[in-house]
Amino acid sequence: MQLYTLTVHQLSELMAQKKISSVELINAYLERSSKIEHKIQAFITHTKEEALAQARIVDAKRMQGEELSPLAGIPVAINDNICTAGLKTTCASNILNSYIPPADATVVTRLKNAGSILIGKTNMDEFGMGSSTEYSAFTPTKNPYALEAVPGGSSGGSAAAVAAGEAAFALGSDTAGDIRQPAAFCGVLGLKPTYGYVPRTGLISYASSLDQIGPLARDITDLALILNAILGHDPKDSTSATVDVPDFKAGLVNDVKGLRIGLPKEYMEAGVEGKVAAKIQEAVKQLEDMGAICVEVSLPHTEYAVAAHYIISCAEASSNLARYDGVRYGLRVEAEDVLSMFMQTRSQGFGDEVKRRVLLGTHVLSSASYDEYYTQALKVRTLNKQDFDQVWTQVDCLLTPASLTTAFKIGEKAQDALAMYLSNFCTIPVNLAGLPALTLPFGLADGMPVGLQLIARHFDEQTLLRVGYSLEQNTDQTSLKPDLDRE
Amino acid sequence: MSRYEAVIGLEVHVELKTATKLFCGCSTEFGKEPNTQVCPVCLGLPGSTGVLNKRAVELAVKAGLALNCEIGTHTWFDRKNYFYPDLPKGFQISQIFRPIAHNGYLDIEVNGQEKRIHITRAHIEEDPGKLIHTGESITTSFASYVDYNRSGIPLIEIVSEPEIRSGEEAKAYLEKLKSILEYTGVSDVKMEQGSLRCDANISVRPAGTTTFGTKTEIKNMNSFRAVQRAIEYEIDRQIELLEDGGTIIAETRGWDENKGITVSMRSKEDPDYRSFLEHEISDIKLTPEWIEEVRAALPELPDARKERLVKEHGLPAYDAGIITGSLALAEFFDAVYEKYPDAKTISNWIMGELLRLLNARNLELSQAKITPEGLAKLLELIKKGTISNKMGKEVFELMFEEGNDPEQIVKERGMVQISDEEQLAQILTEVIAQNPKSVADFQSGKKQAIGFLVGQVMKATKGQANPGVVNTMLRNMLAEK
Numbered sequence: 001m002q003l004y005t006l007t008v009h010q011l012s013e014l015m016a017q018k019k020i021s022s023v024e025l026i027n028a029y030l031e032r033s034s035k036i037e038h039k040i041q042a043f044i045t046h047t048k049e050e051a052l053a054q055a056r057i058v059d060a061k062r063m064q065g066e067e068l069s070p071l072a073g074i075p076v077a078i079n080d081n082i083c084t085a086g087l088k089t090t091c092a093s094n095i096l097n098s099y100i101p102p103a104d105a106t107v108v109t110r111l112k113n114a115g116s117i118l119i120g121k122t123n124m125d126e127f128g129m130g131s132s133t134e135y136s137a138f139t140p141t142k143n144p145y146a147l148e149a150v151p152g153g154s155s156g157g158s159a160a161a162v163a164a165g166e167a168a169f170a171l172g173s174d175t176a177g178d179i180r181q182p183a184a185f186c187g188v189l190g191l192k193p194t195y196g197y198v199p200r201t202g203l204i205s206y207a208s209s210l211d212q213i214g215p216l217a218r219d220i221t222d223l224a225l226i227l228n229a230i231l232g233h234d235p236k237d238s239t240s241a242t243v244d245v246p247d248f249k250a251g252l253v254n255d256v257k258g259l260r261i262g263l264p265k266e267y268m269e270a271g272v273e274g275k276v277a278a279k280i281q282e283a284v285k286q287l288e289d290m291g292a293i294c295v296e297v298s299l300p301h302t303e304y305a306v307a308a309h310y311i312i313s314c315a316e317a318s319s320n321l322a323r324y325d326g327v328r329y330g331l332r333v334e335a336e337d338v339l340s341m342f343m344q345t346r347s348q349g350f351g352d353e354v355k356r357r358v359l360l361g362t363h364v365l366s367s368a369s370y371d372e373y374y375t376q377a378l379k380v381r382t383l384n385k386q387d388f389d390q391v392w393t394q395v396d397c398l399l400t401p402a403s404l405t406t407a408f409k410i411g412e413k414a415q416d417a418l419a420m421y422l423s424n425f426c427t428i429p430v431n432l433a434g435l436p437a438l439t440l441p442f443g444l445a446d447g448m449p450v451g452l453q454l455i456a457r458h459f460d461e462q463t464l465l466r467v468g469y470s471l472e473q474n475t476d477q478t479s480l481k482p483d484l485d486r487e
Numbered sequence: 488m489s490r491y492e493a494v495i496g497l498e499v500h501v502e503l504k505t506a507t508k509l510f511c512g513c514s515t516e517f518g519k520e521p522n523t524q525v526c527p528v529c530l531g532l533p534g535s536t537g538v539l540n541k542r543a544v545e546l547a548v549k550a551g552l553a554l555n556c557e558i559g560t561h562t563w564f565d566r567k568n569y570f571y572p573d574l575p576k577g578f579q580i581s582q583i584f585r586p587i588a589h590n591g592y593l594d595i596e597v598n599g600q601e602k603r604i605h606i607t608r609a610h611i612e613e614d615p616g617k618l619i620h621t622g623e624s625i626t627t628s629f630a631s632y633v634d635y636n637r638s639g640i641p642l643i644e645i646v647s648e649p650e651i652r653s654g655e656e657a658k659a660y661l662e663k664l665k666s667i668l669e670y671t672g673v674s675d676v677k678m679e680q681g682s683l684r685c686d687a688n689i690s691v692r693p694a695g696t697t698t699f700g701t702k703t704e705i706k707n708m709n710s711f712r713a714v715q716r717a718i719e720y721e722i723d724r725q726i727e728l729l730e731d732g733g734t735i736i737a738e739t740r741g742w743d744e745n746k747g748i749t750v751s752m753r754s755k756e757d758p759d760y761r762s763f764l765e766h767e768i769s770d771i772k773l774t775p776e777w778i779e780e781v782r783a784a785l786p787e788l789p790d791a792r793k794e795r796l797v798k799e800h801g802l803p804a805y806d807a808g809i810i811t812g813s814l815a816l817a818e819f820f821d822a823v824y825e826k827y828p829d830a831k832t833i834s835n836w837i838m839g840e841l842l843r844l845l846n847a848r849n850l851e852l853s854q855a856k857i858t859p860e861g862l863a864k865l866l867e868l869i870k871k872g873t874i875s876n877k878m879g880k881e882v883f884e885l886m887f888e889e890g891n892d893p894e895q896i897v898k899e900r901g902m903v904q905i906s907d908e909e910q911l912a913q914i915l916t917e918v919i920a921q922n923p924k925s926v927a928d929f930q931s932g933k934k935q936a937i938g939f940l941v942g943q944v945m946k947a948t949k950g951q952a953n954p955g956v957v958n959t960m961l962r963n964m965l966a967e968k
């Protein structure tokens with residue numbers, strides 16, 4: 001039995017039956033990492049000793065008969081832009097390469113309270129800016145299905161860690177598809193909750209109006225368990241939603257009969273790779289066979305979403321990253337005078353892509369171009385939201401590809417900022433509208449995972465899980481495992 | 488009459504009197520060790536999120552209502568992006584696009600003329616930290632230190648319309664604004680602690696024209712008097728420059744208190760603040776009912792209190808204006824009145840002795856030792872004739888300095904007035920005997936001669952004789968002769 005391939009609920013069951021202990025589980029994961037991490041490079045920081053210490057505490061509690069959460073004793077990887085108290089949190093940037101936060105992010109506190117074991121901090125594109133994890137200041141992460149391919153991004157380390165068996169689940173952040181696209185590239189499930197449903201406290205801001213923390217996992221039940229633990233209002237974050245959190249696990253049903261699923265034509269017409277399109281058709285057929293009603297719908301402003309998102313996210317980033325000046329924390333490059341210190345710190349601390357976006361964001365907010373760019377982008381954002389509002393009068397959820405292609409090769413788009421951004425074509429409109437969306441694997445094409453994306457109304461994560469769960473129960477296409485032992 | 492007219496608008500920053508900062512639970516107390524009142528939120532640490540202080544919103548709404556503003560039921564925060572090391576996030580959270588209060592006014596009186604100055608807006612924002620340089624400035628210092636205790640302290644910025652025309656009007660505007668904010672408990676309004684700061688935008692134009700001239704912004708004024716002087720200086724400077732055929736440069740100028748001049752600080756190209764919505768703080772949504780509750784709970788404001796003193800107590804408008812201009816004075820007045828209900832007398836003592844001593848010693852009322860109960864007792868002693876009015880002033884000064892009970896002072900110093908006719912009769916007889924010429928003058932009709940005789944009695948009694956009694960007795964005694 002390979003513990004590192006099992007789901008959270010399977011592992012939880014084994015621990016509840018006392019067939020394995022958390023310490024054994026953590027050791028199995030650490031051993032797995034010791035064998036494959038040099039190939040994948042999913043982690044920036046590993047927390048071996050602390051993880052084992054925490055596992056012993058959970059085991060002791062279990063021995064004393066304490067009632068434990070299904071997440072107790074389970075190893076989790078956390079994206080390195082989510083703060084962990086006393087543990088380096090870098091955003092994969094040189095400017096924060098030694099930054100140690102004083103407090104845990106709310107989601108980390110919630111997972112720790114549930115007894116989850118933090119096994120490490122995962123690699124990402126610097127500050128979340130990128131779609132391949134190649135823009136990490138430290139190292140690119142590799143796709144477990146093909147080491148020459150990217151894992152996607154920006155939460156590529158988290159997706160690769162879950163896919164490769166280095167963590168049972170992970171938390172990433174999603175600004176433009178940063179959970180969903182890497183989940184699709186790495187053959188795991190990724191969910192971006194409704195904007196505001198997960199508190200942002202402790203998430204290092206990239207684009208405040210778009211960022212959202214969410215889970216990456218191996219099946220729908222696991223996602224439900226994680227959502228149960230991390231969703232809900234946080235008094236420390238006044239922008240977090242005050243909507244009630246249902247029991248997602250209890251709400252899982254294998255039934256899509258009569259459910260109306262929209263197929264936005266703009267997505268299929270946007271140059272989807274043939275092999276990806278074929279898998280989407282297969283999924284549609286499967287859902288129809290299960291009784292769902294699939295209809296073509298239109299989101300007419302989809303083609304402007306990427307440009308609007310680029311402007312808005314860069315604008316917000318230019319402001320959010322202004323605080324890294326060498327004065328209070330993080331990197332300080334000593335220089336002859338104070339102005340040089342500021343400039344050298346930022347010049348050396350930020351990578352090219354971050355600089356590109358900060359410059360662009362500063363430009364679009366400057367009074368000379370504000371109306372021409374920023375105001376226009378906000379208008380597109382409104383139109384994009386109205387598109388979705390319109391389709392919700394016709395259907396209950398939408399089905400699209402998670403990405404127009406399967407994982408591309410390392411180096412293929414790293415020098416082409418626009419091509420890189422366009423790889424989030426399918427996921428970006430969801431962030432602009434603040435909607436919840438799920439990507440899940442649907443078989444392989446030429447050996448690489450293909451991802452489906454499901455999009456639902458605000459705070460209707462349950463419909464996403466319902467469709468995902470039904471697919472999972474009726475096909476074997478949603479559960480994939482890479483073969484990392486080949487050589 | 489000048490051929491020029493000055494156009495002045497004031498931007499006043501006022502610290503809201505909250506126990507904690509605008510977006511975190513750190514204390515706002517003044518004067519603590521640097522960086523002891525900070526947390527991840529007000530230090531702008533990565534990942535920190537703030538929560539809006541409800542009390543700050545309530546105080547801002549109070550201020551807005553007291554300044555006759557309309558209150559927005561849905562307003563929000565924006566980011567004002569600029570770089571400076573005292574600004575921990577690289578932007579200031581402020582209300583750029585939708586201020587919590589707008590379109591208000593306050594009335595001032597200068598030289599007996601009433602004038603209404605409109606208020607464009609009042610918005611909530613956070614204070615930056617404070618830089619302390621070892622040298623002149625950040626670029627020329629060996630080291631600069633940053634104190635973030637002030638970072639995140641809630642402020643409201645109150646912006647006037649450019650309707651002020653002189654330094655005197657500006658001072659009157661500030662005094663009225665200060666008293667309104669004091670009455671409503673919105674702020675401590677202490678300029679010396681930085682809880683009230685004022686910048687002035689000044690331009691001049693030919694009298695009778697309506698277009699605006701080029702304006703300069705004046706900073707670094709740390710008293711209302713300094714604001715007035717700086718404005719007066721700047722108006723003269725601009726007029727002189729124009730008369731000489733020069734042009735005004737749009738710039739920021741600093742007031743040099745010692746030299747009494749304004750000096751150029753930097754050319755006033757407004758920085759591009761690249762403002763946009765702050766997404767990490769929730770919007771401010773207020774119900775009209777709640778706003779009305781705050782309005783109903785507003786205390787009596789300076790104008791209403793002044794009118795009450797005039798109408799109910801018959802005080803001259805000028806005196807009433809001075810007394811109600813400061814909440815402390817107005818409350819002092821009311822407290823004395825409760826024990827000694829003679830408004831005119833109280834007003835005379837406040838306008839006379841109390842203000843004279845406060846000004847002479849450069850003190851706030853709270854620093855003087857005299858209590859309203861003490862003054863009431865003193866006035867009682869004078870009324871009963873135990874001491875003379877003149878003695879009363881001496882006693883007042885002692886009470887002002889040391890805070891002692893007036894009866895005790897009178898007793899200790901033997902300052903008892905002699906009103907006893909038997910006791911006075913002998914002294915009067917002696918004075919009459921020693922001054923036959925004055926007596927003769929009086930009896931021949933030179934009635935003012937009695938003043939000299941009263942003076943002689945006062946001298947003989949070391950000022951303790953009751954001059955009223957002496958006067959009456961003298962007249963009786965001289966008439967008998």
Ligand SMILES: [Zn+2]
Binds near residue numbers: 508528530639
């Ligand atoms: Zn604080």
